[in-house]
Amino acid sequence: MLLLDYQNVLIQSLLTERFSGAPPTSIDQVVSDFDGVTFHISTPESKNKIRISMGIKCFKDLLQYGADQQLQKEYGSYITDIEPGYDFTLLVDLDNLPPSAEERESLVKSISLLKRNAMAAPFERAFDEHAEMAKEASKYSSETAPQGIKEGGEVMAIHYREQEAIYIKASHDRVTVIFSTIFTDETDRIFGKVFLQEFVDARRRAIQNAPQVLFRNEAPLELQGIPGFRASAKGEIGYITFVLFPRHITQQRRTDSISHIQTFRDYFHYHIKASKAYIHSRMRRRTADFLQVLNRARPESEEKERKTASGRTFRVQG
Amino acid sequence: MALQTPAVVMDNGTGFSKLGFAGNDAPSFVFPTAIATKSGVGSAAGGGVRPAVASKPSYLTGGAGSGGSLAGKRGTEDLDFFIGDEALAAASGPGYGIHYPVRHGQVENWDHMERFWSNSIFKYLRVEPEDHYFLLTEPPLNPPENRENTAEIMFESFNCAGLYIAVQAVLALAASWTSHKAADQSLTGVVIDSGDGVTHVIPVAEGYVIGSSIKSIPIAGRDITYFVQSLLRDRGEPDSSLKTAERVKEEYCYVCPDMVKEFARFDREPDRFLKHTVTSPNGRSVTVDVGYERFLAPEIFFNPEIYSSDFLTPLPTVVDGVIQSSPIDVRRGLYKNIVLSGGSTLYKDFGRRLQRDIKQLVDARIRASELRSGGARSGGLEVQVISHKRQRHGPWFGGSLLGSTPEFRSYCHTKADYDEYGPSIVRRFALLGGPGST
Numbered sequence: 001m002l003l004l005d006y007q008n009v010l011i012q013s014l015l016t017e018r019f020s021g022a023p024p025t026s027i028d029q030v031v032s033d034f035d036g037v038t039f040h041i042s043t044p045e046s047k048n049k050i051r052i053s054m055g056i057k058c059f060k061d062l063l064q065y066g067a068d069q070q071l072q073k074e075y076g077s078y079i080t081d082i083e084p085g086y087d088f089t090l091l092v093d094l095d096n097l098p099p100s101a102e103e104r105e106s107l108v109k110s111i112s113l114l115k116r117n118a119m120a121a122p123f124e125r126a127f128d129e130h131a132e133m134a135k136e137a138s139k140y141s142s143e144t145a146p147q148g149i150k151e152g153g154e155v156m157a158i159h160y161r162e163q164e165a166i167y168i169k170a171s172h173d174r175v176t177v178i179f180s181t182i183f184t185d186e187t188d189r190i191f192g193k194v195f196l197q198e199f200v201d202a203r204r205r206a207i208q209n210a211p212q213v214l215f216r217n218e219a220p221l222e223l224q225g226i227p228g229f230r231a232s233a234k235g236e237i238g239y240i241t242f243v244l245f246p247r248h249i250t251q252q253r254r255t256d257s258i259s260h261i262q263t264f265r266d267y268f269h270y271h272i273k274a275s276k277a278y279i280h281s282r283m284r285r286r287t288a289d290f291l292q293v294l295n296r297a298r299p300e301s302e303e304k305e306r307k308t309a310s311g312r313t314f315r316v317q318g
Numbered sequence: 319m320a321l322q323t324p325a326v327v328m329d330n331g332t333g334f335s336k337l338g339f340a341g342n343d344a345p346s347f348v349f350p351t352a353i354a355t356k357s358g359v360g361s362a363a364g365g366g367v368r369p370a371v372a373s374k375p376s377y378l379t380g381g382a383g384s385g386g387s388l389a390g391k392r393g394t395e396d397l398d399f400f401i402g403d404e405a406l407a408a409a410s411g412p413g414y415g416i417h418y419p420v421r422h423g424q425v426e427n428w429d430h431m432e433r434f435w436s437n438s439i440f441k442y443l444r445v446e447p448e449d450h451y452f453l454l455t456e457p458p459l460n461p462p463e464n465r466e467n468t469a470e471i472m473f474e475s476f477n478c479a480g481l482y483i484a485v486q487a488v489l490a491l492a493a494s495w496t497s498h499k500a501a502d503q504s505l506t507g508v509v510i511d512s513g514d515g516v517t518h519v520i521p522v523a524e525g526y527v528i529g530s531s532i533k534s535i536p537i538a539g540r541d542i543t544y545f546v547q548s549l550l551r552d553r554g555e556p557d558s559s560l561k562t563a564e565r566v567k568e569e570y571c572y573v574c575p576d577m578v579k580e581f582a583r584f585d586r587e588p589d590r591f592l593k594h595t596v597t598s599p600n601g602r603s604v605t606v607d608v609g610y611e612r613f614l615a616p617e618i619f620f621n622p623e624i625y626s627s628d629f630l631t632p633l634p635t636v637v638d639g640v641i642q643s644s645p646i647d648v649r650r651g652l653y654k655n656i657v658l659s660g661g662s663t664l665y666k667d668f669g670r671r672l673q674r675d676i677k678q679l680v681d682a683r684i685r686a687s688e689l690r691s692g693g694a695r696s697g698g699l700e701v702q703v704i705s706h707k708r709q710r711h712g713p714w715f716g717g718s719l720l721g722s723t724p725e726f727r728s729y730c731h732t733k734a735d736y737d738e739y740g741p742s743i744v745r746r747f748a749l750l751g752g753p754g755s756t
Contacts, residue, residue: 029344
């Protein structure tokens, strides 16, 4: 498993089973997803009405950047009143499903991507903004461009975790996505550094059209002067900058790009852990080898101290 | 933080792993504890061949004997694997070999287990281990070294926020609190845990397993399936595959009060004979008659001689023996709280029959000692077998129940504790749900 899935496997398997015409049962499950997202799947009224609620930490941020329209577009008639304690709620009536199997499947797919779709809003907006600015900018040469276009749009901040955030900024020739990450563990930080160096090198070596990746411990200039932004004092926060060029955000690639970049943090942490697991397995192997050597080195017959019946020992006289 | 992340409850059994979040009433995922890896050059050709039995305990070799070929690889081979149902599917194709990292309830291959866990956490549960507390289970009499290994993996590989390792039997006791029969939330009782491979009878006093009195019975779910299969074969049914036998076992079997009377009853009421339709993948369907095996199959717990010639002690006698070998001051509590757990205890009236049989044994003994004492009267002894709705995933549900209590986190060892003391910290855990906790 190199890449992580974007959809929530549990929601997917649960709905697939429900939609396939299995006898209705009541469900009441709290499920979590990455980035502190919680789902609550329940059947509050009757067994045929499945309610799916999502609690997401940064929902306020997302709403600000047009998550409403995005979700409206994606789910439309399935949206219902928000369950208390959560941020967004869908209601699916099993008696009222789309008739064809493909449509049902795509509905399952889209519900299991609920978190992704909610998080996608600011990205979509940034990409749209970029397209507009690019159009605008094509009227000017680089010297005569007015200030607004050169500078780019406002920086959108999504505080998706307690101490970490994604910042997105569109400008006329690129979209910049900055992750601030924090490592609680010293070992992880070192692993992370190696990984990020690989990202930087990969572009240089093999994959020329990959987005540019920068990693540093000081806050990048784009983030200076953003309300609510605090530069870290001790440098335990790292900043990873992705520069998406127009070729990454064409209409047909857009969906993939958004999914990929959203799962970046999880992907990153997953691979740090996977490489630790790999190193551990090598360590175990090495230990086993050493133990084998030690066992081989044991002398055939060990000299035992001999005793008489009364407990006295023989000693070789010098 | 207002909304606390739910604890992750993982119960990795020999056959199946149960994964989910505390507070839910059923595990989110139940799949085989299997991992399919690319069969490397080092392992035997063809893959799927079991590694040679290690001559040393697995905590010394680390189980590296089989997965060792990985050490020579420099690419992404270590990520090329599947777990659970996907593993079974992958192993049926070429290139992958299947491994079962847990044997007899204990982790045998830590390399595979580590990757199994990483996939369960990241692919299925989708959680960041840094944000969640984990509740894992272990079989009774698990060596402390295994606990330490588990802690090393959970804390050093995954950096999980906190860890609690509970004994399955204790969790199964906790799961029985949902039954209306369980009067008080005590952690004293006998757990009859019958899974696929083996049945354990485990006495627990105040949350601590009485290790010296544990008995295991080599009759469990698989044997019942074999027995049903042999009955079907003897009758010459058109389909007597293991799968059909399993379906028959799960759908039609029940426990009868008396074997002889039940035979007579079947002869009187012909509608007790049922038909089971098997549809094979090619679309053909055959009908299998289901007769006496409906009550004969679970009967092998109570009259093992009809199935096996090696093991002849009925389950009620074993349970009685276990309680009699426990310390005298807890015996009354043990008789009062006999809890069922595991898939093979789900037969209708299993609990009732067990309770009746144990009661008979106990009453006979009391009467005998009354006679011997010459005139003394005994106050009697209460025997109660508790069956409840969560029996199938008993240990998991108990974990979910305890993991959702507000004080659960204070019982865990945290990452900071681990860094301070090292792996030996997990040798001891405060007893969750024990006296004084709720």
